[in-house]
Amino acid sequence: MTVKEKLNKLEELLDIEQDTLREDAELDQLNQWDSIAVISLIAMYDCDFEKTVAPDRVKEFKTVKDIMDEME
Amino acid sequence: MASGVLQNVEIKGIACAVPDNVKNTEEYNHVFGCECVEKFSSMTGVKSRHIALDEQCTSDLCYVAATQLMEKLKWTPESIDALVLITQTPDYAVPASACVLQHRLKLSEDCIAFDVNLGCSAYVYGIWLAGTMISSRNLKRVLLLVGDTSNFGINPNNSATALLFGDGGTATALEYSEGKDMKFFLKTKGSGYKSIIVPAGHARSRSKTNLAALDYELSMNGSEVFTFTITDVPRALKSFMAQFDIKVENVDIFGFHQANLFILKHLSKKLEIPMEKIPVSIDRYGNTSGESIPLTLVDALGAEETCEPIRLLLCGFGIGLSWGAIYLEMDKSVCLPMIYTNYYYNGG
Numbered sequence: 001m002t003v004k005e006k007l008n009k010l011e012e013l014l015d016i017e018q019d020t021l022r023e024d025a026e027l028d029q030l031n032q033w034d035s036i037a038v039i040s041l042i043a044m045y046d047c048d049f050e051k052t053v054a055p056d057r058v059k060e061f062k063t064v065k066d067i068m069d070e071m072e
Numbered sequence: 073m074a075s076g077v078l079q080n081v082e083i084k085g086i087a088c089a090v091p092d093n094v095k096n097t098e099e100y101n102h103v104f105g106c107e108c109v110e111k112f113s114s115m116t117g118v119k120s121r122h123i124a125l126d127e128q129c130t131s132d133l134c135y136v137a138a139t140q141l142m143e144k145l146k147w148t149p150e151s152i153d154a155l156v157l158i159t160q161t162p163d164y165a166v167p168a169s170a171c172v173l174q175h176r177l178k179l180s181e182d183c184i185a186f187d188v189n190l191g192c193s194a195y196v197y198g199i200w201l202a203g204t205m206i207s208s209r210n211l212k213r214v215l216l217l218v219g220d221t222s223n224f225g226i227n228p229n230n231s232a233t234a235l236l237f238g239d240g241g242t243a244t245a246l247e248y249s250e251g252k253d254m255k256f257f258l259k260t261k262g263s264g265y266k267s268i269i270v271p272a273g274h275a276r277s278r279s280k281t282n283l284a285a286l287d288y289e290l291s292m293n294g295s296e297v298f299t300f301t302i303t304d305v306p307r308a309l310k311s312f313m314a315q316f317d318i319k320v321e322n323v324d325i326f327g328f329h330q331a332n333l334f335i336l337k338h339l340s341k342k343l344e345i346p347m348e349k350i351p352v353s354i355d356r357y358g359n360t361s362g363e364s365i366p367l368t369l370v371d372a373l374g375a376e377e378t379c380e381p382i383r384l385l386l387c388g389f390g391i392g393l394s395w396g397a398i399y400l401e402m403d404k405s406v407c408l409p410m411i412y413t414n415y416y417y418n419g420g
Contacts, residue, residue: 035232035294035295036111036112036115038295039115039294039295039334040334042295042298042299042302043298043334043338046302046303046342047338047341047342052299052303054299055293055295055296055298055299058295
């Protein structure tokens with residue numbers, strides 16, 4: 001999966017306008033980053049990448065890149 | 073895995089009573105803001121809920137459901153061998169509400185009556201427990217009552233719980249029936265006991281002096297519960313279905329605990345079950361705790377008059393953490409239509 005594909009997937013998941021999300025964006029600065037986003041992300045890892053990422057691990061993420069690094 | 077087959081037992085009837093009182097999710101816009109409420113509603117699927125009056129207890133809703141079910145089945149009070157009530161909102165700390173209901177339903181003194189404390193997994197545990205009592209050939213008829221008035225003890229300003237739960241009480245009639253069986257599995261993961269908990273109000277907190285009002289309210293770690301639901305639950309279900317060779321195409325209805333719509337859709341995707349086979353009631357009734365499975369069956373089948381067998385896989389999961397499933401066949405017409413009531417007991 002390319003960087004652009006990952007970003008587009010996250011934009012869709014977090015309901016963010018396409019091609020506006022940046023890798024270095026800080027999650028704390030995103031309005032869409034809330035408890036529902038955390039659950040959506042855990043579900044995405046589970047379904048699309050067949051991996052279980054614990055909520056505590058997701059809560060450690062600081063930037064969009066941290067999310068993308070687990071999308072393998 | 074604790075799993076097996078219960079022989080010679082069948083569900084003869086299911087009834088559900090919910091409070092008349094309805095709350096729409098939009099009514100909370102002024103508390104949490106429109107955007108927050110809309111986002112919550114879209115994720116959980118909850119649009120409205122039936123909420124008990126302050127005087128209305130779980131036992132009252134179960135009483136109404138049981139009375140109408142006994143009347144429909146023509147079950148006389150003295151013919152019932154056991155009454156099992158599963159609730160987390162009993163009438164009193166002690167005695168067991170099942171004993172009060174044995175009296176109110178005018179059941180015989182020879183009737184076994186006791187409470188069990190379980191939530192989201194209550195129905196599958198209850199069917200197993202009642203089924204075991206019958207399958208062992210000692211008892212002929214068991215009345216299983218499962219209900220909760222979960223809005224008792226909820227902080228009205230906590231958006232995670234204030235908009236989620238609905239109240240209801242159900243009655244399920246199980247009877248000895250030659251040749252009928254049920255397959256089950258049950259599991260527990262007590263290490264997650266803090267994921268959904270009311271920390272204070274009982275013995276564990278009696279020596280603590282610095283308790284806050286918050287400690288008496290339901291606390292839920294949504295992401296922890298969610299992770300459990302998407303990992304442990306499908307894994308156990310897959311293994312159960314493989315053990316008993318249950319194929320998705322051989323199940324007519326997957327009666328899942330109505331935790332939230334997002335979870336139902338996720339389970340559908342992960343287990344490759346079409347959503348058409350997973351009835352949804354959370355939109356109009358909210359997350360109805362242990363009674364969500366029978367409530368959903370009543371909602372889906374309550375108008376059915378056709379007598380034909382249907383195959384169901386019922387799965388409950390949540391607080392405890394506790395989960396399990398039952399695979400059974402029953403007649404399509406066993407569910408009574410939904411009962412709406414403001415009844416409550418004045419004798420307590």
